[in-house]
Amino acid sequence: MDKIRQKYLQKWLNNQQKSIKKQLNLNIIFASISSIILVIQTYCLATLLHNLIIEGKPREQLIIYFIGLILCFTLRAIILYIREKIGFKCGQKLRNIIRQQIFDKIHLVGPATINNKPAGSWATIMLEQVENLHNFYARYIPQQSLSAITPIVILIVIFPLNWAAGLILLLTAPLIPLFMILVGMAAADSNQKNMNILARLSGQFLDRLKGLETLRLFNKTEEQTIHIEETTEDYRETTMDVLKMAFLSSAVLEFFTSISIALMAVYFGFSYLGELNFGTYNTSLTLFVGFFCLILAPEFYQPLRDLGTYYHDRAAGIGAADAIVDFLETDYLTSQSQQNDQVTQSEMENSVVPPIEIIAQDLVILSPQGKALTKPLNFRLSAKTHTALVGQSGAGKTSIINTLLGFLAYKGSLTINNIELNTLNLAQWRKQIAWVGQNPLLLEATVRENLLLGDIQATEQEITTALEQSQASEFINKIGLETKIKEGNIGLSVGQAQRLAVARALLRQGNLLLLDEPTASLDAQSENLVLAALQQISQSQTTLMITHRIEDLKQCDNILVMREGEIIQQGHFDQLKNEGFFAELLAQRQQDIN
Template sequence: MTAPVRRELERAGLLATAASLLWLIQAGAVALAIAHMLEPERIWGHPGLYALIFIAVGVLRALLDNRAGALAFRAADTVLARERAKLIERESRRATDDPARPPAAKTATLAAEKLAALTPFLTRYAPAKRRANVVPLVILAVAFYFSWAVGLVLLVAGPLIPVFMALVGMAAKKASERQMEELSNMNVLLLERLSALVDIRLLDATERTVGGFQGAADRLRARTMEVLRVAFLSSTVLELFAAIGVAMVAVFVGFSLLGELEFGAWATPLTVAEGVFLLLLAPDYFQPLRDLAAAWHDKADASAVARELHDLESQEETSFLGTGAAAAPLGTPATLSVRGLAYRPPGGRLIRFPDFDLPPGETLAVTGPSGIGKSSLLKLIAGMAAPTEGEIRIGDEVLNADTADAWRARLGWLPQHPRFLSGSLRHNLTLAVRPGRALPLDRALKLSAADAVVATLPRGLNTRLGETGMGVSGGEARRLIVARAAHAHPDLLLADEPTADLDAETAAQVTEGLLGLVATGTALIVATHDADLAARMDRQIAMTPAEDAA
């Protein structure tokens, strides 16, 4: 995950470590300044000189810290953008009938909220870990140089902190994983209930739904408090040992300078400068460990996210053909040929399809009972799924990963359940338009009998519809997406149950709209249970369980 930015992270860690080590120079300047004021005859220089050294080194530390932070944040932004792009590309390519496909809300939560946990891990934990590996050891060596007693105190107190951090960290990791899972569940619940809001009101299930939200919120709150309890526990342990260590150093230095203790130094007793210097170093011996402990929970959160990403990536990929990118249309309109085609949906049975040819401009109805594989055939023709056996040809070209994008540039798709994007109706109707190919929008609306629908909307084509066409009936939404297909004027339109759940009059209007589009030269394949619609097609293919058997 961090391989592309490893060099930047290493540079950020080195700069942060160098900035921390510069405190030794600042501490030395402060110690000498104080010692000069107390014993001017024994200390060379002047307090003003030491003050200038302190300020100059402080500016240098600030510059190094700033540069280290900039490098770390730049690396974090790179990793975050890369992982989000990989996640969205992988999940958007996953087959829609894949039972392992996570809910959209769960994927959105992972991309928008959970992946953000990588930023504090990379900008705080990674540099803190580098400083914790170097700075305490350097300060420990310096402390032993001046006083074996101070070095011994730091040596005993320091390692206890990582030991307790590791023990607490195991609990923190589990708590973070449970919190992340509860956060995903909460978002999935919210999206599902919002999409079913009308049904909830009709079924008078408002109180039950609110109760479900309260239960989910209570579970999320409990998981969050569990994480916070672990965080406070680790901070308490850290502060306890750090405070004990600093206090013991202060007591030893104080009594040594008063002459009450005659051990702990090497050949001569501690001087004022050495004592102040050691006092100033003691807190910074623990500071990198403090920073590491503060960022320990960032690591736990990032580990939980990395595990979730790994679980998604380890699943078998079920993607469509091609890349989904815009491409120039494939050649010229040609005969569509299906030969020996079979398809096994993820976790499903093998479906076999009859052979057929469809010349340009002709129409075909695919009929059969529900679940027989009619919609799967349309997906295969559109390159939205890869066949298990057989092939699909467009003229002399085989439909494969290399030709799928160009083939889809000639296709139109009419889904069974109309969907609209956030934006105006005009924006939705012009989504699939190809320059030089499209029918005029007013003609497309009239052809599909959708012009009357637009006339009833409060702002006409500038009206914003909900995702499922809120503000228009199911039949009106169906006529609008027929108008969208007509405006794009594809060479071949694939229509999945275009008249399902419609009354006879509305179904007839949709049928006439489709046949009007055929009259302009578009070929049409419909998967349908509607006998009247099937009878209006040039040919029919009836799929039966016998044909479908593996």
Template sequence: MQKTASVQWLDAIACHSRRWVLWGVVLGGLGGVLIILQAGLLAHVIHEAFMEGISRAALLPFFGFLVLVIALRALIAWGRELLGQRASTQVRRVVRQQLLEHIGRLGPVYASEQRAASLSSALLERVEALHGYFSHYLPQKMLAIVIPATIGLAVFPVSWVVGTIFLVTAPLIPFFMVMIGRGAATLNQKNFQALSRMSAHFLDTLQGLATLKIFFRSRDEAQRIAKSSEEYRQGTMAVLRVAFLSSAVLEFLTAVAIAMTAVYLGMHFLHYLDFGLYGRELTLKMGLFLLLLAPEFYQPLRELGTHYHARAEAVGAAEGIQAILRAPAQAAPRDGEPFGPVGNIAIDFRSVHHCFGTERVALENLCLSIEAGQWVAVVGASGAGKTTMLNLLLGFLSLQQGQILVNGQDLGSLNMEHWRRHVAWVPQSPTLFYGSIADNIALGSEAMTRSRVIEAARRGRVLDFSDALRGGLDAPVGEQGNLLSGGQARRVALARAFAKDAPLVVLDEPTAGLDGENERLIMEGLKGLAAGRTMMMLTHRLDTARLADRIVVMDRGRIVEAGSHAELMALEGTYAALVRSGRAEVLP
């Protein structure tokens, strides 16, 4: 069932390469005609030279035509290869675009649940594995019918026996090709899974190398990687064994069929047989013509067998690609009406309900109103539903039940790309891309001047450390920001929010895991960032929460308390109990 679905998907996306494939088949058909012409010319030249005693000068024009035919065949082969490359490139471009767009629709929540190396493997290795299918196998599947049929039309008028030998033996080659290569797709799928696991494991090991060294586990991980590599090697060799076995069987069948033709012609020349030529006598020209066409008749079928492993590889790769494309979108749809007019943003959660699967309820009848220009801190234990609420507001998850209004507009009806232009997001673990500090700050805006970058860096307290770096704001941040400390990376993310100058700022644990100095600098930056903006902040730290105009306490997907620090302390409820229990700094 899965294999059939993969083949159907490959056939469906083949529409993007149909033009190039058809032109390749047309060229291949012309090549088939030239094969017949070449065999006829060779047979004629040899017959005339040795049987009729024609001089070399008289045969010179035929040699010229023969050279021309060979040159045209070479040109056609080059054209077919070029068209195959174009077909493959077009399909791979479309598939990569579909994957990227669908991963975008799946959203960051889906991406965070997957191993980065597995997604990278799907976008790179699995898509590249489609190359042979569209560049060689698909055109050859058609040519395996067109060229033998063309040669058969030329052979049958000369000898019905040779034509019958071709006709009877030809189906045996694809039959055994399919029988032997039947399990190749499954082997390729297992091989891709092994490659994906090995890639993910290797990336995890590189990222955690320091931890492994400290706990003396680096040798163990090296052995695990070696084991994964060996499994991948064995899988690759299993696939190659099937491919070589298939090629060997096809070569044997082809050799037997050609030998049968040669034996028939030899017996005819020795006058042991006298049928199959429609009552005519077998001449050297006729015999050479038939014998030269015999290997050419089977050549397209042999090439199809050679490229059959490309089909198996593509079917195996399609499994992983389809697994991503079939995944249901979790993020809110991108299409919708634009958000506006833009000013200070008011947010209203109305009876929002969200669950993961059929059991775990993340939000239950959530009702919360945030006034325009208000700074709201959302606190609560881990698993209380804070992150789910944030993901719904950012459009990273689709709303299941209830309504979220932003300035009176239904968030579900908005164009998510347009909505996110008005939102600045500072995550707990900010993503810094390879480049300079200035490049990462400017990421928050499409049109960013150097002066705006410097001002944002000043307000985000980035200049406090960048001035000491060689290159200043042009200093590199390294891979995933590894040249900066956690606090410095958090300040770059804060400066990015200043640079974007969005009316709504959403922060996720902005001071978590920071030392006292970095926490103080971030909190000072937050005060400046909140001025004139609506700000929603998730935090476990009560010192940070006290900066907000309003504190919202969540528990098990519900809002249990809301108010200022003083008001919540006066309620003598959950918030006050947390503070008085001695956990005034960090919530559980």
């Protein structure tokens, strides 16, 4: 990672502090108070030692200093506890804010973009990398201020007593931050490399775990195990590099600190022996001054040493922020990326009402990166009609669905009741849509709870009707609505899960029904019954269905035939069955069946 990128990420991390500025300032105030108490505590301790050793005063006369010493210890412990609590709250709040930013961006770009990366990579960004920002805000940021405040307070009280001791501290202090900067440059690179390997490892492991059955069938488990072992070894090596940098920086900081404190001890030792006679402002050097300066010397360097320790957290934060910022600031094209004038919710409710008619004119669908996915498309989905979209895989059928859902940008015109889609409020528009995808997601909940995702207000009669229309009542009557569906739809066949998804879409009662292979996993009998139900439903709403089973499309009002991103035929089944590419698809389908 180059220096310019590091500086930019550091600036981005600092800009996120605005929401926790009050807590950070409060933390710094408590730290400043703790520094003042430290000076008072040292004064009490040095006074006690001077009076007991040199003056020989009885302990009874020094009781106030003992009480002051205990009180200072107690107050500093309480303040440290409060500062730790404040720091944790700061880190927690910032993590929640940044995670929300990531969620909002994921919601904006949609599944068309999210599917470009493995699920494990997104999990790493949301969990591991955001978590690595915690110590940056909880410890490093407050320590930056404390590393300046505490040394200044100590220098202010030491210089009037002994300018030589103050000068030693002042001259040796820059060595620590200088080395921190040198180490930090390498540490940030190591952390970024570590995060990248972790993201790749997470994605690979999750993908292999999900495809374990396929790997076993093709006898590839051993090969993939070796591959994961190699990636794990890479992650181990980069982790050790990061730890090596952390331990090296700590060791060198301790070395410079020890040298500096030893230098001051040598100065006072030779001064007491009468070998050195400077730094005392022409006054006698008392035991109080020596103890006071020597006790504060480690405390002078301690904030800088802590900052050096937390500098590793800064490096980890910059490494983690790299992937987060890259995602948040990448300009993915969405359906509303280039639109400023949006239809308000009230305008939409008055305009986009059933029946819904969709017209595309010279529609070119764009990928999130701005690449054209289709050629110019022209079609009309008339209100309350059932339209089928057929073609070979990769023809662009799912891209049309994703565009209607608002997940992909486009050029040209795509109007909903004469209103451009990219000017609509997507949240309100999606309320008009019921959708069933190729691989329906059922939550780890009861059958009833999954169905009510379609309409939380649905009655028992409406649930029963939807189950009957989707041909799901057959098995639901046996297992019951309160049966809990396990993760990954365990306990249900693929066809049963598909029929539940269709029932959920029917409950939604959307004015536009989008179906992406809704009968792909059904047997012939169930498929015919579901298609008949969908045909009946389309009489009250507009329906667009993607399917490969083109032999059963006689009941559709219109068929759009796609090839290589272009609609090459349109019409009714009887018009298309004996001509062009549709006839070829139909013949190929019959051959596959036979």
